[in-house]
Amino acid sequence: MPLLLTADPGLEDVVLAELADRGLAGEARPYGYAGLVRTEGDAAGLLDLRSVHHLIRERAHLTLPGRGLGDAVAALSGVAFPELAGGASFAVRVHRRGEHGFKSPDLERALGAVLVERYRAPVDLEAPDLPIRVDLFDRRALVGIQLTRAPLSRRYPKVYAPPAALKTTVAYGLLRLAGVGGRGRLLDPFTGSGTVAIEAAQAFPGVAVVALDIRPRVVAGAQANAAAAGGAGAGRFLRADARRLVGVLPPGFDWIVANPPFGRRLGRDLDLRALYARFLDQAALLLRPGGRLVFLAKRRGMAARLVAERPALRLRHRRVVELGGLYVGLFVVERRISPS
Ligand SMILES: C[S@@+](CC[C@H](N)C(=O)[O-])C[C@H]1O[C@@H](n2cnc3c(N)ncnc32)[C@H](O)[C@@H]1O
Known part of the structure; x- marks a missing residue:
């Protein structure tokens, strides 16, 4: 069978x-x-x-x-x-x-x-x-x-597990859809518990990963998870603000894989829109021409409009994925070689 x-x-x-x-x-x-x-x-x-x-x-x-x-x-x-x-x-x-x-x-x-x-x-x-x-x-x-007792997606003990953490399988899917592989530089700008960065380090060991979060306590949690996952090569974790990265990180990233907050705890829509808008501006500056950004957004229409408003970015593909009962937009975006 x-x-x-x-x-x-x-x-x-x-x-x-x-x-x-x-x-x-x-x-x-x-x-x-x-x-x-x-x-x-x-x-x-x-x-x-x-x-x-x-x-x-x-x-x-x-x-x-x-x-x-x-x-x-x-x-x-x-x-x-x-x-x-x-x-x-x-x-x-x-x-x-x-x-x-x-x-x-x-x-x-x-x-x-x-x-x-x-x-x-x-x-x-x-x-x-x-x-x-x-x-x-x-x-x-x-x-x-x-045939499997524990899910294969439970790859390592998560010592820090915030409620918004992605499943490792989803992180892997985002990385595949971004085309991550071989050698290159990857940015995980909203790392949370580090799922994307740790998955990248395990699945694509030739890739150099930089992962960041605005909250120091969260950065410490992601580092603890990376250590629990085997540590070596689990990337570099920093405290930084994804709305202000130019001057903090060198540009030329091949891939950015982002899971920004969905906004349930941010309050007003305006704040969420500003966060995505400013992050997309930074992504356009940090990606090399032809580089790929994959990101998730609960507000799908808002995210699509924000991408369309940025001449340096081109939407290649979008879809809806179900994450724990939420229907979330997944966007695959390319940094244009020459802005039109
Ligand atoms: C949806 S969670 C990411 C979950 C993560 N993918 C995981 O598996 O644990 C969003 C994260 O973005 C962080 N964050 C919010 N605003 C930020 C900003 N301006 N810059 C960087 N990180 C930010 C939050 O602290 C939170 O950890």
Whole structure:
């Protein structure tokens, strides 16, 4: 059976690119499921993918007769788990999107009860021999066996984990979309817990990384995370203001990958607009001609207008990614070779 790889919705193409690096093909959003990629192959050879959270061995794909708990249990009871006949323990985990007449734990308990009754198998929620995973999307259900216990994206212990921290997979996606690789200079101007800088140091060791944050306490946290991640080559962390960088950093960066605040704690929109505007001015001055800026913005229209207003910058690509339930704009921008 095929393998299902879980990814961040909107970044499935980064998984395809990583598979292609290994000569493997994949299908993004199989059956329409955002955040999934389907591929063939040996799971053991894919445990070092940087764009993937979990690996799942697909078992069945069903359409539910309705949106009620009884509908889901009736359809899912038809899936066989012969491994359980030998006394193996199991757990059912449900990931649900869309409208249903029940919550995920309701289905986990109900399907679990069916399997206990059928196979006399013990439930073990902590360390099951057979972790059964059900992804529900409206009336579609994808059933599989999860092969990874902890997410692959948990690469190192985060000793400093602010709520706005990115997942390592998202940081990797931003770096890939910026075209980071080989040798060159990268700036991470809103480093927070250091996710982008640490990911770059690990995934692209030939790249020189400069990471900064305006708050000294945050810079110390990012440095602590870099040390916990293995330290060496984790870049240079500075306290600096991303609105005033010219004269602080030498220009000529090949890439800037930025996760500015989304504004939830900044208060008025005006402040957020000014922050993005001033940062984009600095980015235009710090990038070499042809260099790339990738940044995230919750206010997508505002961000697109700010890029369009800057003749030195050209929008190459934009998309929406889902980050922890937020739909966020991802912008890939190039510093023009000669401003038009
Ligand atoms: C969304 S968080 C970045 C999260 C980060 N990607 C991570 O994974 O932890 C934004 C960061 O920008 C910092 N910041 C806000 N204004 C800044 C400015 N003018 N210059 C530099 N950093 C700033 C905040 O202190 C915060 O740590």
